[in-house]
Amino acid sequence: MGSRQIVAVLQLGGVFTTDDDGGMTYSGGEAHAMHVKSGWTFKAFKNEISSTLNNLKLDSYAFKYFLPRNNKTLISISNDKDLKRMVEFHAESETTYIYVIKKVENRVKSSVADSGAPADLAVIATTPDGSKRQKICASWENAITGAGQVFEGPKEFRDALHKYAIARRFHYRFIKNDSTRVTVECTDEGCPWRIHASKSPSKKEFMIKKVVGSHTCASETVNSHRLASQKWVASVIKEKLRDSPNYRPRDIANDLQREYGLCLKYSQAWRGKLIARKELYSPHEEACNHLPWFRDRILATNPGSLATVVTLEDSKFRFFVAFHASLHGFEHGCRPLIFLDVISVKPNKHWKLLAATSVDGEGDVFPVAFSVVDDECQENWHWFLEQLKASLPVPREITFISNGKSDLWDDVSLIFPDSYHGYNINSFIEEFKTQLDDGWSEEVKDTMVEHLKEAVYSCTVDEFNHYIELIKAESDKLAEWLMETKPERWSDAFFKGSRLGQYTSNISETIVDWMPSRYELPVVQLLDTIRCNLMEMIYTRRESSNAWSEVLTPSANQKIQEEMSKVLSLSVVCSTENHGNNNVFEVCDGSVYIVNIDTWECTCRKWHVSGIPCSHALAVFERTEQNPLDYCAKYFTTECYRMTYAMSINPIPDVMVPSASTDPSQSGGLVPCPILTRRQVGRPKEKPADPRIAIKRAVRCSRCKGYGHNKATCKVPITA
Incomplete structure (x- = not known):
């Protein structure tokens, strides 16, 4: 100072x-x-x-x-x-x-x-129980004077009635309440007081027509006033909150007790402050004020990460973050596959999450980068892809999967010219359903969807054409629409990228599960909630993989076993030595398939599409006594899986929700503030989860060293 x-x-x-x-x-x-x-x-x-x-x-x-x-x-x-x-x-x-x-x-x-x-x-008044309280100023006690009093409209009448009820300390309920008439009575069963107001004959003013009886209720002894609603508290403290951003709920309750004689609970003052903050400052203003601080904290606590914030006009902004642990895991362990998704986190309606996610060796989603923007538009996606390219450590051939909207087809090919780009199959199927004839039965529609799925998963052109013909037999228009959508973007028979059997992403469901359903989080806490869950996810998956002893991940081993069950019905006809290559074989499976061990190819193309040897290749390996595990894509190995989760996301201490007008760069941190800004109607079906995320360690059995149970519930047999 x-x-x-x-x-x-x-x-x-x-x-x-x-x-x-x-x-x-x-x-x-x-x-x-x-x-x-x-x-x-x-x-x-x-x-x-x-x-x-x-x-x-x-x-x-x-x-x-x-x-x-x-x-x-x-x-x-x-x-x-x-x-x-x-x-x-x-x-x-x-x-x-x-x-x-x-x-x-x-x-x-x-x-x-x-x-x-x-x-x-203020005047000190003594209540019937002998305690002392302050009375409201006389203007509120005279806010309602009687029949003939005129107001500009029903809202002004209701506001005056609210002040009058607080000053006189009684509760009321509406009998009628609309734009032309308002009728109110005291909630006390034995109290005869009642008031009616409606539009005057000229229809220009709102007038009290009748006041019946006087109060006989004993509301003077009521300690906590129900009429001190959240909105009323907000209207009283709003200006003071503007000048004193650190105005605490406890101080609010004390001031209202001293100045208005009302004993409020802490939660009432808390929620009133939230409403006042929401009226004073938009969520976008809060975000623009505090995201730079959060960006700096990410870079300081997680070296190697990329975090960027850009402030635009009208308090709009763009925020991008890719943690070093995520970038390392994608580079060293994940498939070269990125899903581009937009996520709407309810009840947060002010912004969207743009997400780039990959897939680990178990087929589980692996978040790589996030961005918070005001809307899903071409400009925001273009900026997001530029930041994503700058964050990736080593340029390589990547396959992108998206819904193709917001000009993503053009932007991906422009920013990642050597990449491949295909449809998110779930989104494509939903789009296909909108093209179905309304006159068809549900059975016919389901059949058309099944034909489309088979066309998507067809590995050869002949298979693809077969299912397209089945669709065409029902509708030429539908088959024509499918061909216009460019099958090279969605069918395995034509797609040139490397999806390795992954067609869609469940990142939206994952993020929604991470978010509290009854809380609207400020953007800083929204991002930090994601960070905390990422920390827990990485830790849990790394710990679980420590118990694996196989070369491949459990899901990859299961796929190998499923293909091995088909080998008994196959016969390796001959080794085609006359072709000049001892590593090319013919396998009979009703039809003849050619397997080339050197190029990891089979004419059925399933090996190429999935990255795991097909049954024909496995039959050859059994014939030649070779290990099929040596012919699986490296992304399905336990080693790669552990590399995916080798790095950890570091904690960011003291991340709390900022008050709207606080400058974190000057204060050295964020000040605590409640996070509840929107309550749903009705009683909660269950106790809301604490919005603060606690990182929990996985339960480990002390007897078998396994995870997910303890010694008392261990079912592993004791070996001598």
């Missing part, structure tokens, strides 16, 4: 008046000017005031001020911290007003209260 100082105008001897909206105006008295320095103690502050006011004795006076743009709540200065906050709050103001107010018994009033002016700021 240095030697910063502000000009303070001391107000002494005047009176406060309260407007209908709760705003206070000070008039009369005398004014004096003085400087307030940032380094002063409260004692030095009082001494300067006393000197400025001709050595006035200040023991019976209190010092108060208004926050900038807030004239409804007076803030006290009673210690060093209060004085420091006052200087900070008014650092950008040319002047500030400090009111020197006479303290009388248990209340505070202006020095000239004896003049008869309404100087009291």
Whole structure:
């Protein structure tokens, strides 16, 4: 803070008046000017005031001020911290007003209260149980005056009724509530009070037509007021929250107790603050303010990662992150295959996740990079692909899989010119279903979908043509549409890339499972939740693979066994030595297939498509006494799988949700703030999960050293 100082105008001897909206105006008295320095103690502050006011004795006076743009709540200065906050709050103001107010018994009033002016700021009232509370200002108690009172519309009437009910401390319910009439009654069963308002005969104003009875209920003893809704709390604290971003829920509850006599729960103040923050700051503004800080933390804690943030117009942004552990795993263990997906994380409706994911040796999804953008459009995808290319350590031939929308066909070939690009088969099948004739029965539609799937998985042109003819027999138009979609993008018979048996990605379901279903996360915590789950996923899969003893992963071993079961029905007719190559064989399976061991090819093409030897090749290996495991793609080996998860994502300490107007670069970190910004209607079916992600270690048995159970539940037989 240095030697910063502000000009303070001391107000002494005047009176406060309260407007209908709760705003206070000070008039009369005398004014004096003085400087307030940032380094002063409260004692030095009082001494300067006393000197400025001709050595006035200040023991019976209190010092108060208004926050900038807030004239409804007076803030006290009673210690060093209060004085420091006052200087900070008014650092950008040319002047500030400090009111020197006479303290009388248990209340505070202006020095000239004896003049008869309404100087009291609050009146202490005694409740029937003997406790003391403050009454709401008189304007709220008179917000409803009786029949004939006119309002601009039903909303203004409901707002006045809300204030009136809070001031009079009773609960009400709506009998009728629409744009032309509002009827309300007290919720107490024995209370006869009832009020009705509707449009006046001229249809221009909203008028109270009838007030029946008076309150006989005992709501004065109610401690926590149900009418202090989240929206009402937000409306009261919004301006103060703008000037004091670190306004804590506990302080909010205390202030509402002191100023309005309402005892709120911590959760009520908490949610009211969230609504106020949401009204003051858009999620995009929050993201633009705090993503640079989060980017720097990623780069500092995870060296070798790539994180980029770009701020655009209208508070829009783009954020890209690829952790070093993910890049290392993709380069050294994963198939050269990347799925491009867009993910809508509910209930987060403000942005989209663009994801690049690969597949490990078990066929499970392996996230490589993510991007948060405002929309799925061509410009955002183009930027994402550029960042992805910059993050990949070694250029290599990659196969991309996507839904082909947003001009991805052109962008992928432009940015990755040596790559291949095919359809996400699930998306393609859904698009195919929209082309089916509405007049067809469900049985015919299901048959057409099955024919398409067989055409997708056909490894030879003859097989593909067979299923296209079956579709054509039902609809020439449908078969023509399929051929126009370029089969080289979706059928194994023509696709030139290397999918290795993987046709779709379940990353969307995975991310949705990671997200809390009842919480709308700020973008920083959204990204950090993904990071925490990635940490746990990498750790769990690495630990589980330590127990594998086979050369291939379990799923690859299973596929080998399935193909081996077909070998008994095959016969290796002869070794084609006359071809000049002892490693070319003919295998009879109803038809004759040629297997070339040197080029890892069979004329059935299943070996080439899947990366795992087909039954024809396995028959040859059995004949020649060769190990079939030596002829599997390396991506299915246990070694490659372990390389995929060899690196870990490092923790990022103290990642908490920032307050909207906090500058993390200046504060050195983020300040804690609640994350609940949207509640679903109705009672939760189960207790919501804690949005903070805890990394749990896998359970390991101390007897067999296996994972997923303990010694008490171990079923592994004891060997001698």
